[in-house]
Amino acid sequence: MLASLVGYLGDFDRAEEAAQEAFAAAVSRWPGSGVPANPGAWLVTTARNKAIDRIRRDRTLAEKIRLLPVAEAVVDEFEAIDGAALTVIKDERLELIFACCHPALPPAGQVALTLRALGGLETAEIAQAFLVPEETMKRRLSRAKAKIKATGIPFAVPGARLLPERLDAVLAVLYLIYNEGYRGRVDLGAEAIRLGRVLAALMPDMPETHGLLALMMMHHARRAARFAGDDLVLLDDQDRSLWDMRQIAEGRAVLDRAVALGGRGTYVVQAVIASMQAREPVDWPRVAALYGRLAELTGSPVVELNRAAAVAQAGDPAAALRAVDGLGLDGYLYFHSTRGELLRRLGRGAEAGAAYRRALELATSTPERRFLTRRLEDL
Structure with missing residues (x-):
């Protein structure tokens, strides 16, 4: 609407x-x-x-x-x-994404504005996704809206030759919308996948569009097993009979298309990781190596955090903790929960408790709070 x-x-x-x-x-x-x-x-x-x-x-x-x-x-x-x-028009939501992702707007403003207008996210939620204060995000949104109004940015999908210059921002928007759905807002996850299908049809020769679609599909296939009532269930503890294996197979077919097109970008690498995590047993050393490649592509400390978690799963929590302690993510919930888990595995209960308590301060959903409370009780 x-x-x-x-x-x-x-x-x-x-x-x-x-x-x-x-x-x-x-x-x-x-x-x-x-x-x-x-x-x-x-x-x-x-x-x-x-x-x-x-x-x-x-x-x-x-x-x-x-x-x-x-x-x-x-x-x-x-x-x-x-x-x-x-x-x-064929898909007004997709047109809105392309309007918001006009190159006249700064990249952060493009993504934030689309999340606000299309994803239905509150400013505080968008700020959390970007790891910035809410006031900073309010200013970004105001500037983006003002620029669209002042410059008359059109509400339309650009011509085919102009699509690639907006692709990175559009993919980032879909990814963030999906992430909100993956945290429990399943309606947003399904909407991101639907838009991903439209985008893949619009740009069939772009491997990253297929890579992102495959990534979302394979994660979405596990959604029924991620929660037991209000309790968060980690990957190792999930009931795989609840996974949608047909959607995982479809996601792998989409991933094959991305690889056949020469895809080696960030979404393709993440889709490969998601595909490996859906196998039994998970090849954690290989997953850690792929996260290392992804870190090289993105320079993201969050990716480094995921790599450290994979290193721990591969059997070296001490090395993982050393990597985590070098990251500057104090305001990030999963930094503290991951650090707490590593300290727990190393038998450093008091430090693990402090890390879990800090994570609990940052938790915003009931499943996250229940999971961290249980971890504290088990120490």
Whole structure:
């Protein structure tokens, strides 16, 4: 709905306001009149009319009325119309991603804005994903919105020759949206995979698009085993009968396509790691080596943290701890939980407890808090 409104109005803030007003109208009207035959179409139409009314009431914005691509007479706001009439493009969400990932915006602003507009994430959640303070993220979002409005960045998928220059940012957006789903918001994970399929069809010769799609599919296939009620279940303890082996097989086929295209980038490497982790037994030395390659490609301390965890799984927690202690990730939950696990394995209970307590301070979900509390109780 928001993607449709942004494309129609060309203004993120106005689109969000109109969406809120439409939902408020629905809450007020539907209990008495019943849900329309096409509630999505009703909401979009109502939101459009609310936005137009707001513009008309504001005399300082009168000139903008003539810029809106609509006739003077609009559909009655309570009329349930055919949703197909509102669809002018094949996938409005993907168009919104490409609009947000315009090269005129800084990369961090591109990803953050799309997560806010498309992923439905709160500013605090986006800040957490970027490991920056919430106020810093608020400023990034404000600057990105202002630039789109001031420069008239179009709401459209660019021509084929321009797609590659936006690909890195688009893939980063899908990856972060998926990560939010992987942490428990499964609806976001499924949406990221759906968009990944659309993107792979749009850019069939780009190996990284297939690499990311394969990565998301293989992780998503294990989602049913990652939680037991409100409890987080680690990979080694998961019930593999709950894994979606058909989706894992499909993900591996997509990965084969990426490799056949010469893919050696970050998402392809991560997809290879995910494929190896879905085998029994896991070849942890090989996984650690692949994380080393990924660290060379990204320079990311989070990747180094994952490499250290794989080194520990391969049988050397002391070496893993030395690597972890060299990382500057004090505000990152998984830095402290990983460090606590390594210290626990090395028999350093008091230090492990301190690390787990720090992780517990940073935990935001019930499964994370329950898992860390149990680790503390077991020391």
